[in-house]
Amino acid sequence: MEHLVRVYNEKDRQTLEWLRRHVGDAAIASAVSRYAGSGKPYLSAVCRILGVRAPEFSTPHRTASSQIAEHSLTTIRSILAARTVSPRALASW
Secondary structure: OOOOOEOOOHHHHHHHHHHHHHOOHHHHHHHHHHOOOOOOOEHHHHHHHHOOOOOOOOOOOOOOOOHHHHHHHHHHHHHHHHHOOOHHHHHOO
16 A cells, blocks of 8 residues: 555554554545545545544654664764864964
8 A cells, every 4th residue: 555655654654554454445545546636645634535533653762772873973973073173273373
């Protein structure tokens, strides 16, 4: 069904799965065909057309940082530190 609607993230995937279980693929396809906009409709538009309200889905958040993230932050901090101008350097201008 992702070929019919816009699915950008995990929450959208959960909403689409819920819609498929709740109203079925035929109803979703019918709602998409009634969509008046251009391109693929957002899931919120499909829900409005169908007259349903999807439940709130939460996506799990990462609590621990990864080694790659820590390395990237260290690199960013060193770049920013190198760009910091010392007072002596300003006085020589």
